[in-house]
Amino acid sequence: MTHTDARADDTETAIAAARAGADVVRDMYGQHLARIDKGAGDFATEADVAAEKAILDVIRAARPDDAFLGEEGGQRGAAGAARQWLVDPLCGTLNYAVGTMLVAVNVALRGGPAAVADPFGGDVFLTDGHTAHVRRQDGTEDTPLTPTPATRLVDLNLDPPFPSAPGHRAVGLLTHPDFTDHFRPRVGSTSLALAWVAAGKRAAYVTDGGDLTASVHFAAGIALCRAAGCVVTGIDGAPLGPAGRGLVAAADEDTHARLLAMLRQPG
Template sequence: MDSDVEIAIRAAEAASDVLRAAFRGPVEHYAKEGDDFATQADIAAEQAILEVISAARPDDRFIAEESGRSGASRADRVWLIDPLCGTRNFAAGTPEVGVNIALREGNSLKVAAVADPFAGEIFWTAGTGAFARRDGADRPLAPRADSKLVDIDVDPPYPNRGTFSAGRLFTDDRFMTRFHPRVLSTSLALVWVAAGRRAAYLTDGDFRDNVHFSSGIALCRAAGCVVTGLAGEEVLAGAHGLVAAADTATHERLLEIIARQHVTDR
């Protein structure tokens, strides 16, 4: 029997196949809340994931971006599925997207897989250590902060976001003189922190059962990154926002800058 992490990797590979086949082809939009939308590729990739996991783990529960909740309603094992993170990029023909899959048991994230379909790379963890798989070979992830590159999610406001706005860091001299901000517009940037390609990633929002970020959070933690809410609190226990940093020093600097923004607001 395959392990949970191999099932997650296989499901991420199946979704990646779907996305590559549909890329830069005709795009059909399906309206969601506000101006948000899904495409036929989101739906087909999610179906491919669900087929792989449900066939191997029929007694589990699922929370998926497009189809919502399904499976065994009282199961303690819950798969969190985001079939296409970066839908706007994909629809515009930009190959910067990710596939996010995580398994939560109780309050713990046990397994995670994040695929970069167009780089042919899958990041994964089974709870101890984090790895990147390319061409069938695995190598351990090693966070590094020396690039000073920080990705910032500047999507429209989340509900109950508080006073902090990630986008305002671009006008904060304390931030701009210490770091080099980037905006990737997909949670793939969170995994890049674990891989040593970014010094940090930050955004706001609520991260309980979050299909976009749960897998990346699990990978960052397994790789040894520092991951908290915007005030340094536990990120999966109702914390507001997310700061994932390659090391403690970078994390502390970012928390200090964010805290000073709150003081200025008052």
């Protein structure tokens, strides 16, 4: 098998796994689900756990020797393995638990292909690590993702904690006088918004945090944005990585520069 064939197989594995998780999330929606307390106000539901199992089953069948890091089940296989899948089976658990359909299923091979499934919209946003597309439910040909700042909508992740405060606070953009001159805020709690930046549905996405490239929540969305040609850095403008601080993913250089300027100069 050539390197190209292997990457294609990994991409299809990511898509199949994300779809398997999305099927579970959709099928269990609206049911009375037991909650699993994680502390500090965080929790999982039975749907999170069941979706992760479905994803793991797909990956194990296709890539039995690969390591796996899941939001709910933790590490399986060596943490330092050359091939590790990063999985968030239900990003937006709080939305889901209260009957809001704004959620995502994230599957990424670290440093390689990734897929983000929208369980209720039916789309799967995918990347082979070089290009980014969306696959519709109707089976039509995959459509390339094309970022654009035209919407001027910027998603802000306001979930605590805010590890970069007080120097950098994504929440501060809401009160910055220049923000509403150029953009309009949207506040969500799911990384589906990163796929929307890649697809041109959002102009940018901003969140605080540490190294998000290794995060089960963000790895797939970051991979999509990079492959689609978005401008992706930390909230301080530095490259993402072990010393990284949060995330600014923007459709173009101008949007990225405006947001960084506001983050550096609180309103």
